Amino acid sequence: MDRALVLFIVAIQLVVGSLCNVAGDNSTLESVPDLEKAMYFNAHGYPCVRLLNLSGEIGCSNPGQEKIVAPIFRQVNIDKLVVPSFAVLTPLEELENLLLRVSSDSKLAQKIAGVLVEATGLENRSLGFSPDEKFPQAEFAPYQNLSFEWNPRGSGIMWKRYNFPIFLLSNESTKVLQEMATQNEKNYKAYPSNVAEFDLVMQTTKSENHDSASCLKEQSCLPLGGYSVWSALPPIYAGEPPKSILLVMASMDSGSFFRDISFGADSSLSGLIALLAAVDAISHVSNLNELKKQLIFGVFTGEAWGYLGSKRFLLELDLGADSLKGLNSAMIEQVFEIGSVGKALNQGVTTFFTHSGQDTSSTNEILDALQKASESLGSDNVNIKKADATNPGVPPSSLMSFLRKNSSISGVVLEDFDTSFVNKFYHSHLDNNANINATSIAAAAIIVARALYVIASDAPLNLIVLNSIKVNVSLVDELVGCLLTCDPGLSCGIVNHFISPSSVCPNHYVRVFVDTPSETQRPQFADDTSRFVWNFLADRTSAPKKNSSPCKGECSSPSDVCVGAETESSRCVTSTTRYVPSYSTRLKFEANSWKILPANASDPSGLADPVWTESYWNTIGLKAYKVQSSTYDNFVLLAGISITAATYIATLVGKTYLLKALKHD
Amino acid sequence: MTVAAGVGYALIGLGPALSIFVSVISKKPFLVLTVLSSTMFWLVSLILLSAAWRALLPIKSTAFWPYAVLILTSVVFQEGIRFVFWKLYKKLEEILDLFADRTSKRRLFLTDKLQIALAGGLGHGVAHAVFFCLSLLTPAFGRATYFVERCSHMPFSLISAINSLGFFMIHTSSMVIAFNGYAQKKKSDQIFVPVIHVIASIMTLINLAPGGCVIGIPLLCLSAAGTLLYCWMLCLHKTSLLTPLYSGLPVTVSFEISSRARLKLP
Numbered sequence: 001m002d003r004a005l006v007l008f009i010v011a012i013q014l015v016v017g018s019l020c021n022v023a024g025d026n027s028t029l030e031s032v033p034d035l036e037k038a039m040y041f042n043a044h045g046y047p048c049v050r051l052l053n054l055s056g057e058i059g060c061s062n063p064g065q066e067k068i069v070a071p072i073f074r075q076v077n078i079d080k081l082v083v084p085s086f087a088v089l090t091p092l093e094e095l096e097n098l099l100l101r102v103s104s105d106s107k108l109a110q111k112i113a114g115v116l117v118e119a120t121g122l123e124n125r126s127l128g129f130s131p132d133e134k135f136p137q138a139e140f141a142p143y144q145n146l147s148f149e150w151n152p153r154g155s156g157i158m159w160k161r162y163n164f165p166i167f168l169l170s171n172e173s174t175k176v177l178q179e180m181a182t183q184n185e186k187n188y189k190a191y192p193s194n195v196a197e198f199d200l201v202m203q204t205t206k207s208e209n210h211d212s213a214s215c216l217k218e219q220s221c222l223p224l225g226g227y228s229v230w231s232a233l234p235p236i237y238a239g240e241p242p243k244s245i246l247l248v249m250a251s252m253d254s255g256s257f258f259r260d261i262s263f264g265a266d267s268s269l270s271g272l273i274a275l276l277a278a279v280d281a282i283s284h285v286s287n288l289n290e291l292k293k294q295l296i297f298g299v300f301t302g303e304a305w306g307y308l309g310s311k312r313f314l315l316e317l318d319l320g321a322d323s324l325k326g327l328n329s330a331m332i333e334q335v336f337e338i339g340s341v342g343k344a345l346n347q348g349v350t351t352f353f354t355h356s357g358q359d360t361s362s363t364n365e366i367l368d369a370l371q372k373a374s375e376s377l378g379s380d381n382v383n384i385k386k387a388d389a390t391n392p393g394v395p396p397s398s399l400m401s402f403l404r405k406n407s408s409i410s411g412v413v414l415e416d417f418d419t420s421f422v423n424k425f426y427h428s429h430l431d432n433n434a435n436i437n438a439t440s441i442a443a444a445a446i447i448v449a450r451a452l453y454v455i456a457s458d459a460p461l462n463l464i465v466l467n468s469i470k471v472n473v474s475l476v477d478e479l480v481g482c483l484l485t486c487d488p489g490l491s492c493g494i495v496n497h498f499i500s501p502s503s504v505c506p507n508h509y510v511r512v513f514v515d516t517p518s519e520t521q522r523p524q525f526a527d528d529t530s531r532f533v534w535n536f537l538a539d540r541t542s543a544p545k546k547n548s549s550p551c552k553g554e555c556s557s558p559s560d561v562c563v564g565a566e567t568e569s570s571r572c573v574t575s576t577t578r579y580v581p582s583y584s585t586r587l588k589f590e591a592n593s594w595k596i597l598p599a600n601a602s603d604p605s606g607l608a609d610p611v612w613t614e615s616y617w618n619t620i621g622l623k624a625y626k627v628q629s630s631t632y633d634n635f636v637l638l639a640g641i642s643i644t645a646a647t648y649i650a651t652l653v654g655k656t657y658l659l660k661a662l663k664h665d
Numbered sequence: 666m667t668v669a670a671g672v673g674y675a676l677i678g679l680g681p682a683l684s685i686f687v688s689v690i691s692k693k694p695f696l697v698l699t700v701l702s703s704t705m706f707w708l709v710s711l712i713l714l715s716a717a718w719r720a721l722l723p724i725k726s727t728a729f730w731p732y733a734v735l736i737l738t739s740v741v742f743q744e745g746i747r748f749v750f751w752k753l754y755k756k757l758e759e760i761l762d763l764f765a766d767r768t769s770k771r772r773l774f775l776t777d778k779l780q781i782a783l784a785g786g787l788g789h790g791v792a793h794a795v796f797f798c799l800s801l802l803t804p805a806f807g808r809a810t811y812f813v814e815r816c817s818h819m820p821f822s823l824i825s826a827i828n829s830l831g832f833f834m835i836h837t838s839s840m841v842i843a844f845n846g847y848a849q850k851k852k853s854d855q856i857f858v859p860v861i862h863v864i865a866s867i868m869t870l871i872n873l874a875p876g877g878c879v880i881g882i883p884l885l886c887l888s889a890a891g892t893l894l895y896c897w898m899l900c901l902h903k904t905s906l907l908t909p910l911y912s913g914l915p916v917t918v919s920f921e922i923s924s925r926a927r928l929k930l931p
Contacts, residue, residue, distance in 0.1 A: 028723055030723055032800050032801065032803060032804065035801070035804055035811065035821075036804050036807075038811065039804055039807070039809040039810075039811045040807075040809055069808070192810055192812070192820075197808075625808065625809035625810075626809055626810050626811070626812065627808060627809060627810060628670065628810045628820070630667070630669075632670070633667050633669045633670035633673070634669055635673075636669070636670045636673030636674060636677070636823070637669045637670065637672055637673035637676075638673070639673060639677060640672065640673035640674065640675065640676025640677045640680055641673075641676060641680075643676065643677055643680050643681060643830070644676050644680030644681065644683060644684050645684075647680065647681035647684035647685065648684035648687065648688055651684060651685050651688040651689055652688050654897070654900075655688065655689060658776070658779075658900055658901070658904055659776070661901070661904040662775070662776060662904050
C-alpha cells in the first residue's frame with residue numbers, strides 16, 4: 001500500500017512538473033465584486049428616447065416596465081433565426097433599411113427585442129446618413145410646395161415610433177458585442193448564449209400616456225425647451241431715440257436620432273460660430289454708436305423641434321415681455337440669418353448662397369452689402385450667389401417663423417447650399433467637426449461682419465474701417481474645438497473663462513424645459529451652450545469700462561450685467577444681453593403644471609405646432625452577459641438535491657450497519 | 666443562472682454537510698457543539714494563513730511553483746494544528762471520562778469517539794466550504810453565468826461547488842482517520858492524512874493549465890472517494906467485521922471494546 005502511494009505521488013509530481021509553462025491570465029479576479037464585473041459587461045451606449053407630441057409618440061422605449069433580455073445576433077443573419085425574440089447588432093449603413101423593414105413587417109417587429117448600432121461609423125462617408133425627413137419641418141414653411149426635397153438623403157426614421165429600445169454603441173462596446181454575436185452564431189440554438197439586457201423604461205409607458213396632453217397632465221413628461229439669447233451692439237440705453245433694427249440670428253441646437261450625441265456641426269452650429277466670430281470682429285470697430293442702424297444678435301434654441309426659439313421670441317416681442325425690453329418690434333426692418341456655413345469650401349473656392357423672402361429694397365440692401373463685403377476681401381475668393389429662383393422659397397430656417405408671421409418682412413438666410421443640402425449628415429450624430437471646414441466658417445464670419453457694417457453704417461461707406469474688420473481665425477478654430485468636439489470640448493479655455501460647464505462633451509439637443517418660465521435673467525437650468533453664448537455676447541457687445549468690480553450675479557447699475565458669474569474672473573459690464581425662454585407657443589405654465597392652450601385659427605403656425613415633450617425616465621442602461629438555459633439550471637438543482645439525499649441515505653445505512661456490527665460483539 | 670441554479674450549487678457544495686449533520690450530529694447536543702467549535706477552530710486557522718500570506722498576494726507570476734509553495738505551506742500548517750486539535754480533544758476526553766467516573770455514568774464508547782471525530786471533520790469540511798465556496802456562490806443566484814477561460818467546459822460555479830464537495834469529503838474522512846492514527850499510534854494512518862491532503866491540494870494546480878480541469882476535477886473526486894473508502898474500511902475494521910489488515914490489531918481492538926463493555930456492567 002505504501003509503495004503504491006509513493007508511486008502515485010511521483011506520477012503526480014511528474015505531471016505537475018511538466019506543466020511548467022502555464023499560460024498567464026491577463027486579468028486576475030481578486031474578489032467577488034471583480035467576478036461580478038467580469039460576468040456582467042456594462043456596455044456604453046447612446047439611447048434613442050421616447051418623445052411625444054399632440055398626436056402620438058416617436059422614438060424608442062422598452063415595451064413595458066421591465067428590462068428586456070434577448071440573445072444578440074448580427075443583422076445579416078436575422079432571417080435565419082428561429083428564436084422567438086432577439087436583439088439585432090447592425091452596422092450604421094443597414095440601420096435605415098432595418099427600421100423601414102420593421103415599420104412595414106409586423107412579424108419582424110414582434111421578433112425584434114432591441115437594436116444595437118455599431119460605432120464604426122460609415123465605411124464610405126459619401127453615402128451619408130440623415131434620419132430626418134426630406135423636407136424637415138415642412139409644416140412650418142411659408143409657402144405651398146411641401147414636397148420639395150431640401151434633404152434628399154433624409155430617411156425620416158427619427159420621426160417614427162418604435163416599440164423596442166435602440167442604442168448606438170461606443171467603440172469598445174461594439175467590439176465586445178460583435179464577439180458575443182459571433183459566439184451566438186456558432187450554434188444558433190445552444191446555450192450558453194450571450195444576451196443583451198436593455199433598460200430603457202420610459203415613464204410615459206408606465207403611466208400609459210401616448211400623447212403630450214395626457215403626459216403633461218399626469219406629469220410623466222416635460223416639454224422641450226431652453227433659453228435663447230439676444231444681445232444689442234452697441235448696448236441700448238433707455239431714453240435714446242430708437243433706431244431701425246437689423247436682427248442677425250443663428251440657432252444653437254440640432255437634432256439627432258440618438259439624443260445624447262448631437263453636435264449639429266454644419267446644421268446649424270457653424271452659423272452660431274460664424275455669428276460669434278462676426279460679433280467679435282465688429283466689436284473692435286470704434287464709434288459703433290454712430291451706426292445708423294441698431295444691430296441685434298439673436299441666438300435661438302429649440303429650432304429643430306418646431307422653431308420653439310424663434311416663435312417664442314416673436315410672441316414675447318408682441319406681448320412686450322420684460323426679457324425683450326428695449327426692443328421695439330415695429331423697428332425690426334431687416335432680418336439676416338446665418339444658417340449652415342460649414343461646407344462652403346469646394347476645391348479652394350468658398351461659395352455662399354443667399355435665400356431670401358420677398359424681393360424688397362431692404363432685402364436688396366442686404367444682398368448688395370454681402371456683395372460689397374465679398375469684393376472688399378479681394379483675392380480671397382469668397383463668392384456670394386443668389387439661390388436658384390426655382391426654389392420654392394427659403395430653406396428650413398428660423399426665417400420661416402418670421403415670414404410666417406409677416407410675409408413681407410425683409411429677410412435673407414446665408415447658407416452653403418443652393419437647391420438642396422450639401423450636408424449629407426443633416427440632424428445625425430455624424431454631423432460633427434469632420435463634416436465641416438473651419439475655413440468656411442471663418443469666411444462666413446468675415447463676410448457677415450463686413451456686410452453688417454455696410455448695412456448699418458451711414459453713407460458714404462468708410463472703406464478704411466471696412467477693410468480693417470478682420471475675423472480672428474484662431475477664435476474660430478477654438479470655438480470649433482469647444483462646441484463641435486469632445487476634446488477639448490467644453491473644458492476649453494474660452495468656455496471656462498465665462499462659465500463652469502457641467503460636462504465636457506457638448507450636446508446640442510435642446511433638452512427639456514425644467515424651470516418654471518419666468519422673467520428671471522439668471523435662469524437656474526440654462527444649458528452650457530446657452531450660458532456660454534450669453535456670456536460671450538455680453539462680453540463682446542459691452543461698452544468699454546474703466547473699472548470693473550467682481551460680481552456674483554447682481555450689478556449695482558440696472559444697465560449692467562455680470563459676466564462670468566460662475567467663474568473667478570467675474571465682472572460687471574454695461575451690455576444689453578438677455579435670456580429669452582424658449583418653449584412652445586401652445587404651452588402655458590399655470591398652477592404648477594403645463595397646460596396646452598387651444599389652437600387659435602388665426603395663428604396657423606400654432607396649429608402646426610406639435611408641442612414636443614420628452615418622457616421622464618429613471619435609469620437608462622445596457623448590459624451584456626452569458627446565460628444558461630432553464631433546463632440546465634433545473635438540472636443543477638436536481639443534482640444538488642440528489643447529492644444531499646444520497647448522502648443522507650448513505651449516512652443512515654452506514655450508521656445502522658456499524659451499530660449492528662457493534663451489537664454482535 | 667437564477668435562484669434554482671444558485672440553490673443547486675449550494676446543495677452540491679454543502680448539501681452532504683447538511684445531511685450528515687441532520688442524520689448523525691443533530692441527535693446529540695455535544696456533537697453539535699463539537700461541530701461548531703471545530704468550524705470556528707479551522708476558520709481561524711484559515712484566517713491566520715491568509716493573514717500571513719496577505720503581503721505576498723496576489724501572485725503575479727505565470728509559473729505554477731509560487732502557487733505550489735502557497736499550497737504546501739498552508740497544508741503543512743493545517744496538518745500541524747490538526748495535531749493541536751487532537752491534543753485539545755484528548756484533554757477534553759480525559760475531562761469527560763473523569764466526569765463520567767465521578768457521576769458513575771458510562772465512559773466514552775468507541776462509537777462516541779468515532780462520532781466526535783466525525784463531528785470534528787465535519788467542522789473542518791464546513792469551514793473549508795464556507796471559506797472557499799460560499800461567497801463565490803452569491804453571483805450564481807443572478808442571471809448571468811461565467812466560464813473561466815482555461816476551463817470553458819463547465820461554469821465556474823459548478824467547478825467551485827465540486828471542488829468544495831471534494832475537499833469536504835476529504836476533510837471529514839481525514840479527521841476520523843487522523844484521530845484513530847493518533848490514538849492507536851498507527852503510523853500508516855498518521856502518514857495517510859497529510860499525504861492525501863497534500864496530493865489533493867497539489868492536484869488542483871492542474872486546473873491552472875488550459876483545459877486542465879477536465880483532468881483535475883475527476884482526480885479530486887477520485888481522491889475524495891479514496892479517502893472516504895479508507896475511512897469506511899477503518900470504521901468497519903474497528904467494529905471488527907473485516908479480517909485484520911495488520912497483525913496484532915484485532916486483539917487490541919476487541920480487548921478495548923470488551924473492557925469498555927465490562928465497565929458498563931454494574
